[in-house]
Amino acid sequence: MVHDLYQEIILDHSKRPRNCHTMANATGQADGYNPLCGDKLKLFIRIEGDIVKDASFVGSGCAISTASASLMTESLKGKTREEALKMLDKFHELLTTDTAVSQDLGKLVVFCGVRDYPARVKCATLAWHTLKSALTNNAAEPVSTE
Amino acid sequence: MSTLSSVVAPSFDVEKIREDFPVLKQKVHGKPLVYLDSAATAQKPFAVIDAIRRFHEVDCANIHRGVHELSQRSTAAYEETRAKAKHFLNARSKDELIFVRGTTEGINLVTSSWGRKNVKEGDEIIISAMEHHSNIVPWQMLCQEAGARLRVIPMNERGELLMEEYAKLLNPRTRMVAVTHVSNALGTINPVREIIEMAHKAGALALIDGAQAAPHIKVDLQALDADFYTFSGHKVIGPTGIGILYGKTKLLNAMPPYQGGGDMIKVVTFEKTTYADLPYKFEAGTPNIAGGIGLGAALDYTNALGIEKIAAYEHKLLEYGTEALLQIPGLKLIGTAKEKASVLSFVIEGIHPHDIGTVLDRQGIAVRTGHHCAQPVMDFFNVPATTRASLAFYNTFGEIDALVGGIKKVKEIFS
Ligand SMILES: Cc1ncc(COP(=O)(O)O)c(C=O)c1O
Numbered sequence: 238m239v240h241d242l243y244q245e246i247i248l249d250h251s252k253r254p255r256n257c258h259t260m261a262n263a264t265g266q267a268d269g270y271n272p273l274c275g276d277k278l279k280l281f282i283r284i285e286g287d288i289v290k291d292a293s294f295v296g297s298g299c300a301i302s303t304a305s306a307s308l309m310t311e312s313l314k315g316k317t318r319e320e321a322l323k324m325l326d327k328f329h330e331l332l333t334t335d336t337a338v339s340q341d342l343g344k345l346v347v348f349c350g351v352r353d354y355p356a357r358v359k360c361a362t363l364a365w366h367t368l369k370s371a372l373t374n375n376a377a378e379p380v381s382t383e
Numbered sequence: 384m385s386t387l388s389s390v391v392a393p394s395f396d397v398e399k400i401r402e403d404f405p406v407l408k409q410k411v412h413g414k415p416l417v418y419l420d421s422a423a424t425a426q427k428p429f430a431v432i433d434a435i436r437r438f439h440e441v442d443c444a445n446i447h448r449g450v451h452e453l454s455q456r457s458t459a460a461y462e463e464t465r466a467k468a469k470h471f472l473n474a475r476s477k478d479e480l481i482f483v484r485g486t487t488e489g490i491n492l493v494t495s496s497w498g499r500k501n502v503k504e505g506d507e508i509i510i511s512a513m514e515h516h517s518n519i520v521p522w523q524m525l526c527q528e529a530g531a532r533l534r535v536i537p538m539n540e541r542g543e544l545l546m547e548e549y550a551k552l553l554n555p556r557t558r559m560v561a562v563t564h565v566s567n568a569l570g571t572i573n574p575v576r577e578i579i580e581m582a583h584k585a586g587a588l589a590l591i592d593g594a595q596a597a598p599h600i601k602v603d604l605q606a607l608d609a610d611f612y613t614f615s616g617h618k619v620i621g622p623t624g625i626g627i628l629y630g631k632t633k634l635l636n637a638m639p640p641y642q643g644g645g646d647m648i649k650v651v652t653f654e655k656t657t658y659a660d661l662p663y664k665f666e667a668g669t670p671n672i673a674g675g676i677g678l679g680a681a682l683d684y685t686n687a688l689g690i691e692k693i694a695a696y697e698h699k700l701l702e703y704g705t706e707a708l709l710q711i712p713g714l715k716l717i718g719t720a721k722e723k724a725s726v727l728s729f730v731i732e733g734i735h736p737h738d739i740g741t742v743l744d745r746q747g748i749a750v751r752t753g754h755h756c757a758q759p760v761m762d763f764f765n766v767p768a769t770t771r772a773s774l775a776f777y778n779t780f781g782e783i784d785a786l787v788g789g790i791k792k793v794k795e796i797f798s
Contacts, residue, residue, distance in 0.1 A: 239745040243738075243796055252733075252797075274737040275754055275767030297767055299735035300797065354741060 241350035242357070243300065246308070251300035256293040256310035269296075269367030271359055276302045280367045282313070289313045289321055292368075299360050301351065306364035308345055318372055325365045332358050395696045400688070401777050403428040414747030417782045417789075422567050422595060422726060422773030423751055425620045427681070434680035435622060435673045446672055447646055447663075461672050464679035465662070468627050471682050472612065473603045478661040479635065481628045482670050486594040487517040489613030489628035490561070492665065493590055494521040496638045497611075497630075498559075504530035507556045509587075511536040511544055511573070512763060513566040516756045518592045522561060536562070538763070542569035542718040549578065553585035560589045564596030568757040568771070569718030570701075570726030572600065576607050583608070588634070594618055598775070599697055599724040601690050610634055616674060620775075621681030625674030628665075635661050642667040693776045697725055700774050704783045711790055717769050727772040728755075731790070734797045736770040742793045743770075748786055 260266075260281035269278040276298035283291040292310040296303075313321055327342055332351050351361045401407050406426045409416050418426060438460065444453035446461050469477040483489045502508065508522050512535055526533045534557075536549040544562075553560075560582040564575050579589040590611035596602055597614035604612055609629070616625040630638075640647055640658055644667035649657040658664045685693070704727050708714055713732040731739065740752035751771045754761045761768060772786055 239742050239796070242741065248797070273753060274735070275761065276735075276737075277767070299737040301738070357737070357741060360737065 242354055244347045244350065246344060246347045247300065247304040250304035250307040254294075254303050254307040256307065257295060258293050259295055260291065260293045263291075263293075265371040267367045267371035269363045269370070271298070271302065271363050273359060274299055274302075276360065276363055278302070278306055278363055278367055280306070280310075280364065280371050282368070282371050284318065287317045287319075289316050289318070294364065298363070301348075301357050301360040302363045305348065305361045308347075309364045309368065312343060312345060313368070321368065321372060325369060328365055329362060332361055395688075395692055395776075397696070397777065397779050401779075403430065403684075404777050405429065405432070407777060411747040411749070412745050417746075417748040417785045419772040419774065419778065419782065419786060420749045420751050421598070421775035421778075422618070422755075422771065424617045424623065425598060425775055426777065427620055427622065427677075428684050430684045431621060431677045431680045435677040438673050438676045445669055457672055457676075460679065461670075461675045464675045464682070467679050467682040467686075471597075471602070471686065472627075472629060473605050474629055475605060476632065479629055479632055481630065481635075481662045481665045482675055483613070483626050483628045484624055484671070485615035485617065485626035486515075486592060486613050487615075489611075489626055490518055490590070490592065491521045492628055492641045493611050493613075493630070494525040496641045496665075497588075497634065498522075498525040499528070500637075500639060502526070502529045502531050502558050505556060506531040506558045507534055507552075507554065508532070509534045509536060509549070509552050509557055509560045509562075509582075511562045512538045513542065513544070513569055513571060513757065513760050514561075514563055515567055515592065515594065516758070517594075518561055518563060519759070522559075531558070532556075538571075541720050542566065542571045542760075543720045544571075544573055544578075546574070546577070550581060553581060553587065555586060557582070557585050557587040560587055561592070562589070563592040563594070564602070565593075565599065565724050566718070566757075566760075567595045567726065567773075568728055568755040568760045568769070569720065570723040570728065571718060571720040572596070572722040572724050574722075575609070579607055579609055595725070600694050604629060616678040616681065619678075619681055619685060621678035622671075622674045625671045625678050627678075632661065635665070640667070641665050644668045646670075688776065694724075696776055697774055700778055700780065700783065701725060701727070703780055704772070704774065704786070707783055707787045708790075711787065711794075713794070714790070717764050717766065725774045727774070728769045729771075730766050730769050731794070734793060736768040738797065739770045739790070739793050742796060743786070743789045746785075746789045746792065748789045750786075 263281035264284045266281045278296035280294045292313040294306045348361050404426045442456040444457045446458040465477040465480050468480050534552050536544050538544050565572050582589040588610040591609045593612050593614040598619045612629040617623040647659050647667040717728040736752035753768045
């Protein structure tokens with residue numbers, strides 16, 4: 238049922254997104270856009286040494302994309318650049334394959350229900366695509382899920 | 384609510400009509416399908432499905448160039464659709480009706496052929512604030528190429544065009560006014576007769592995008608006096624990949640061909656080609672024969688029901704739906720023009736349309752969410768997207784009740 242998609246944590250983070258603000262001392266930022274639903278996201282990160290010290294976002298989006306951005310920013314803090322990129326791959330795998338749910342994703346496993354809603358995969362991955370762009374620093378062009 | 388439907392339209396037996404549409408009988412996610420996305424594409428009756436099948440099974444041949452029996456049959460059936468479309472649109476002559484892929488190609492044919500020849504630097508083209516991208520982008524491309532200026536008739540908060548502003552935009556440099564008859568995002572029925580008359584007085588031509596009008600209201604080309612009018616077969620219960628562009632004979636004759644190839648010629652030598660007469664001059668190559676024949680069956684089906692009866696029934700549905708949706712707290716209709724057809728576009732405070740669409744889908748209710756290929760309309764209403772339920776004559780009052788129930792469920796989940 239539809240509750241497999243909209244699990245409690247997702248609903249909570251969509252209604253009360255964490256880290257939902259701009260960041261004055263960001264070291265990287267990027268814009269993401271999902272033309273399918275008009276979701277727009279601006280992501281900020283602050284990296285010191287190789288560690289993500291802080292991450293935040295602003296934007297407008299559906300419950301899935303908002304919750305995904307919120308949970309992503311939470312889980313990024315303290316990770317190295319490389320660890321963050323690895324999480325991205327794992328997250329993508331979680332949404333698009335039927336393999337066992339990865340243990341390393343922590344709370345992010347709540348998004349596994351998205352698998353059964355192919356039209357919504359892009360909503361869940363928007364924040365992560367944007368993260369990749371912020372980390373790899375080719376943020377001149379907004380990333381698009383299309 | 385079947386009692387209500389029989390009171391308002393005693394001669395309109397929607398349950399019997401639904402028997403003709405096989406798609407409607409299925410369950411989706413375990414619930415009876417409630418199809419409210421006919422503005423995107425309409426469902427097809429057996430009459431259309433059978434006509435296409437019959438063509439492939441019995442009459443299949445290329446048209447216009449065979450002396451053999453099958454080619455005669457397929458040519459006759461295909462050309463018969465032109466005659467049916469003439470009747471459907473009340474056009475003067477069937478030679479003014481050109482087969483195209485759909486509305487998009489109809490508009491592109493005009494911008495490419497008429498536009499490149501007639502639009503020059505400093506000229507102006509007028510469109511409106513509620514156009515589908517297919518009636519924006521081709522004009523924009525033409526204007527860029529020619530150095531012409533694109534001007535836009537604004538609208539009010541209800542989604543009605545501001546006619547006084549339109550009057551001010553018209554001037555001696557205006558070459559073309561291209562406006563939609565009915566808005567796909569808002570449902571507004573525009574006063575196109577007046578729009579065309581004003582364009583003509585200013586010495587400009589008028590193209591009307593009939594994609595959302597042809598399925599829902601009577602189109603009378605002779606009364607409208609449009610210079611160009613176009614619609615898509617798939618929105619009038621016909622197949623995809625076929626549509627009609629109407630153009631006045633005088634204009635079409637003066638226009639260069641759109642594409643070159645077979646079927647659009649009289650004589651070809653390596654030095655020179657003489658083009659075919661109307662309408663074939665604009666129909667290069669083997670067309671969508673099956674689609675054309677299917678469209679003929681669709682127009683027959685629509686005519687048998689009667690477009691006026693369809694319009695009356697759909698209007699009752701729309702009124703019923705409007706009232707029902709307005710009872711839902713936090714729901715705001717986008718598009719509340721006095722004259723509307725078929726479309727219930729809405730937003731709900733705090734809930735994204737994409738989430739609404741997913742939850743409704745799991746209840747078997749098919750609606751469209753997004754910008755409906757009308758991003759400037761979304762910008763005007765300052766929303767990223769809307770949820771759109773669009774109605775057809777095979778929808779029932781009960782399905783509107785199901786939509787309302789579905790939205791209540793959405794609100795439960797997200798409140
Ligand atoms: C008002 C309007 N114009 C043009 C089009 C484009 O039609 P098609 O995609 O069939 O070419 C549509 C289809 O959604 C429409 O609603």
